[in-house]
Amino acid sequence: MAIVETSLREIDEAAEKAYTAFLTYRQASPSQKVKFLNLIAELLERERARLISIANRETFLPPERLDGEYTRTINQLRFFSDLVKEGTWVRAIINKGDPTRKPLPKPDLRQIQYPLGPVAVFGASNFPFAYSVCGGDTAAALAAGCPVVYKANPGHPETSVEVTKIVVEAARQAGLPDGTFSMVQGASHETGARLVTHPRIKAVGFTGSLKGGRAIFDACATREEPIPVYAEMGSTNPVFILPEILEQKGEEIARLLATSNTASAGQFCTNPGIMVANEKSSAKFYDEFAKVIRDTPSAPMLTNSIFNSFEKSMHEVMEKKKVQVAAVASDEKSNNARAHMFVSSAENFLGDDDLWEEMFGPSSIQVTAKNSDEMMRIAEALPGQLTATVWGTENDLKSNIPLIRLLELKAGRLIINGVPTGVEVAPAMNHGGPYPATTDSKFTSVGTQSIYRFTRPVCYQNFPEYLLPDELKG
Amino acid sequence: MAIVETSLREIDEAAEKAYTAFLTYRQASPSQKVKFLNLIAELLERERARLISIANRETFLPPERLDGEYTRTINQLRFFSDLVKEGTWVRAIINKGDPTRKPLPKPDLRQIQYPLGPVAVFGASNFPFAYSVCGGDTAAALAAGCPVVYKANPGHPETSVEVTKIVVEAARQAGLPDGTFSMVQGASHETGARLVTHPRIKAVGFTGSLKGGRAIFDACATREEPIPVYAEMGSTNPVFILPEILEQKGEEIARLLATSNTASAGQFCTNPGIMVANEKSSAKFYDEFAKVIRDTPSAPMLTNSIFNSFEKSMHEVMEKKKVQVAAVASDEKSNNARAHMFVSSAENFLGDDDLWEEMFGPSSIQVTAKNSDEMMRIAEALPGQLTATVWGTENDLKSNIPLIRLLELKAGRLIINGVPTGVEVAPAMNHGGPYPATTDSKFTSVGTQSIYRFTRPVCYQNFPEYLLPDELKG
Structure with a gap:
């Protein structure tokens, strides 16, 4: 399949749409997010045979390997859905006030993790499902409350287009705004550069080469507003x-x-x-x-x-x-x-x-x-x-x-006494490490903790109950 | 007091010494870190009147204001000492293995927050105690297990030198290696630039102007190994x-x-x-x-x-x-x-x-x-x-x-219905925000959570008990 080059104007539009969607999606209830993630998983399950066959043709990865990866992709979506449903991932911290404290009253302070904004995700060539369209990065960003603009990996364009249809359909069925998920394509460096330097994009997830990851890191560090780049660039795993x-x-x-x-x-x-x-x-x-x-x-x-x-x-x-x-x-x-x-x-x-x-x-x-x-x-x-x-x-x-x-x-x-391949998807997993393995050793790209790449703390001081997020009430 | 210009060679030596100290200090037990932080607090308490008088002369801040800040500085050290003593800040996550799982055995995975390495701290002009030599950034870094190389603020050089003597003496009394804390001085841009671009430095805490913070951010983003910069650069607080x-x-x-x-x-x-x-x-x-x-x-x-x-x-x-x-x-x-x-x-x-x-x-x-x-x-x-x-x-x-x-x-x-000044030191506090308020909205520079600026996750897979950190045993 030939790669359709998304025009620069269309990239800008995708970023703007993602921001507009963010104004709604950031306030999606846990049950709305759960519904969305599970819908993606369900629709994926239905297309398993067809998509594996496309990916096999595009990547040469054997069907059995792709089948395992497909299952992992679905499991990751459900894993984040369960995380959102369970709810404590938001790290609510409640310090009640004390108006009688001397010399100054103690304010009521309540903190929660809040979504960063639209996220650009760059898919991996070696995981056409689990680290591509709705792989780990996308699942984590969506769970956090961040819309995703996905930059398709040129190694498997048809797989990307077909999985994108599923995610877009799941968003529609979940009643989420247009722009909650979208995809851009392009083999040239310019496509990615335009996306990550758009002011509406607030974070980047990337899996690929050191050269590619560093180029994106550099582009984001020199933005007027620098943004975090989570580039997983591989290593020699001694x-x-x-x-x-x-x-x-x-x-x-x-x-x-x-x-x-x-x-x-x-x-x-x-x-x-x-x-x-x-x-x-x-x-x-x-x-x-x-x-x-x-x-x-x-x-x-x-x-x-x-x-x-x-x-x-x-x-x-x-x-x-x-x-x-x-x-x-x-x-x-x-x-x-x-x-x-x-x-x-x-x-x-x-x-x-x-x-x-x-x-x-x-x-x-x-x-x-x-x-x-x-x-x-x-x-x-x-x-x-x-x-x-x-x-x-x-x-x-x-x-x-x-x-x-x-x-x-x-x-x-x-x-x-083990082998490094086989990355378990579990809360204690850390798939990350000091540079040049990644551009940010503080975060994992696999497992529960990877959601915190896409959030920041917000503190509410002396807020009346009716204005607080549900997780901070009481 | 004239500012002594630390030579570039001395800056390099300070960074190297901090690394050597890190090899020991990263493994300091919680009780050693508690002892160190409390010693700084005790020694500070003894010098209160003298140091406030010096700071008052250098900064023109009134003695009552400095006295409050001095108390806050001591409280912050004790706050982090309590955090280390209590212990759950390390975010231990234990996922026990299951050798019988099919098709593949489930590995035993245990994660902990691990210190990043030597940290460069730039003191604030407006907080000669609470955000200077052993202020919030230093206390958080030391609590995390990171040695600190402190870049003195040229606005209060004598205060910096005198407080440094106290921290160095506390490290000596606590039996910690030379280089666990050191101080460099210099009015020129070069001093700070040399420090933050030294390969042994792994993170930077900064409080000051947008111009200064951005310059440090840019210098660190263009290092061969980029490092995180936590620059708190102020805002208009609408x-x-x-x-x-x-x-x-x-x-x-x-x-x-x-x-x-x-x-x-x-x-x-x-x-x-x-x-x-x-x-x-x-x-x-x-x-x-x-x-x-x-x-x-x-x-x-x-x-x-x-x-x-x-x-x-x-x-x-x-x-x-x-x-x-x-x-x-x-x-x-x-x-x-x-x-x-x-x-x-x-x-x-x-x-x-x-x-x-x-x-x-x-x-x-x-x-x-x-x-x-x-x-x-x-x-x-x-x-x-x-x-x-x-x-x-x-x-x-x-x-x-x-x-x-x-x-x-x-x-x-x-x-x-309050005023923004008066930043409570509490777990739920967030002193941070989107750029240009800071260079990293994901972290606070006040409160318990500020310790995570100086740590990264490390995962131990299938480790025998005797090789695990104490917090991950059992």
Whole structure:
């Protein structure tokens, strides 16, 4: 499907309409929002087979993978619907006044989280449902009371158009104003730039590359009124494998990590791209990892441009004399990504910061560390991450507490003896982390807490009951 | 006292030391942080008379005013100490795992708020204690587990040096590492710029002018790793006075608002600078307001540069043909600010956006509105504010709900029948608001919630009990 380019005037209109809708939608009752979110979920459910087939054609993601993602998308909508229904997410704080206090009366103060205003959402190429039209960002913004102007990802235009129809229809059925949700399209940088710099837009949710996220961040920081940008830009998700567990379970860990590394052609934000193993006892781990890589079927990537970037970074790493190619998938098909495994010593890895950057796709750099000290130096050198993982026996872990404490400074989520892929949608989840993993480490883009990206506190002082929001009465 | 210029190398050293201190201080137990905060409070209490005398000499703020502020400063430290002791501020979220869940086991996820890292704090000229060395920003950062590098306000250098000695001594007595708190000085823009662009600094708290706050925001947004800037830059704090209450209590309201407007030579962030009254029945209100203004003693301002800005803006407004001077304080003393009251029609006010800007000092623009519609247009035109106030009888308020709902979009705190000055330190307080009142409307700089400016979530997945932070065990 060709991408329709939304004109600049239409983008402005979408932003203005979203503001007009906001004047009503910000005051929508919890039950109206619940109805809207559940309607989207219901209408989505009816179109499951048709939409998965469209997305499969556009993204090459396999139907089973898309089916799981589709379910997750529906669950996320219901998750936010339940959050709104339950109600305490508004963080109501009531400090009753005391007119008799000396020397000054104590005012009655009541605080609530209030929607920020219209939100621009940029969909992800790798999640055509769960982080696109009505994915996590949109669900969180709508739950908060913010209309959404959605910028379609050029990687799956027809999917975007078809899901948009569903959301617009759900808004209509829920009796919500025109502009509560709308979609703009355009392959050029200008479309997104126009949208995020429109004065009516008050926040941005984005999932994509560092380059794209940073460009939007910069555009928003230089607005007359700067606005928050929540850009989730991925990371290398380092994994540290300590000596005793490597000795005991090297092959099993290799299979788990290699599977995590190559799933969906390595196109997950939390894909483990850098693994640091203790040199001693690493042979079986590397052998097994290489075996899985060689046996991994090659697969088409989401878009041509993503595939070209992957190929380019593979060539660049191969040309480096200090990095060895340990394995390449044997399955060769034109325009399909083949899994790669590279190996480097800690010293060479530390000497070349190109190697610290994400290579989006099914590849990894295996770094051999002589000892705990080299592991610490690698952890110290790496930039901000979504996740960091440590594998260890109880002995390993207890001897490497400084490493774990150092990783707290580097990542938004720390995992012991697991794989970073598979982001659970739960209140305690944090899908975020220090720059360049995201532009705002204070917020998650998955889970309940992600709603607070789109709210701000408002305090009501000495308000009579009849003027207070319902949540602050009494 | 002459300002010692901290060299650029010393600024870098302070930032590095703060980072080294952070590696220890981030893991300080609640009781260590409680001890530190309480020690600062105790040592401050002992030096009350001496420090107030120094601040009075440097800022011209009267001793009674400084005494109240001094008490508030001590109370803020104890307030954060109590918050840390109580412990739930860390927002622990525990989602226990379920290894039997199908198709995939549910991971154990536990989230906590974690300190961001070293924080740069810029002190306010108008609060030499409560928003300076160990004021609200510093207390919140230290409570969160972040070391502070304090940039002294050039308006009260000796006060800053003396209070710094107290904080450094308290850190020593509490057994905390060197660098947990340090101070840098310098009148030039370069001092602050060097500090906030140092890679070890992870957040900034600032109270001051729009120009200064925006410059810091811009410097931090263009860092390789952008960091959050919480700049509280003041506002005009509009007050809307509805017809029936104006008729019934015009004179009383005039006295309250004029006192609020001229207190401390008008040098409060929440000073009401724009008042909009219904034209009908406004005569008594204006007469009484003018009387208070004429009788207001003139007073020295905090610094020469603040006084010069105030004089300049008074001259600029006086030259405007469409604004009338309604009253000027009769007390004339060289280099002292005289209170001013201007009057403008709604139409003229709406036609001149110069008038919408803050004029820091004892002055106000009284806007006469013909009807509710003109009030709405003024509310719509005004930029973001810390506060917005409405005076009205029950009849007035019930007939002007759209105005109140519109003001929710414009301000961080809404007040009914009160004055905006006097910011209560309480959990429900919000001292913040949409730009240009602040650079980040999502956070307050007063009250419990202000601690979250200096934290980010960290999620621990499948951690064994012995590796979890205490708050996440069990």
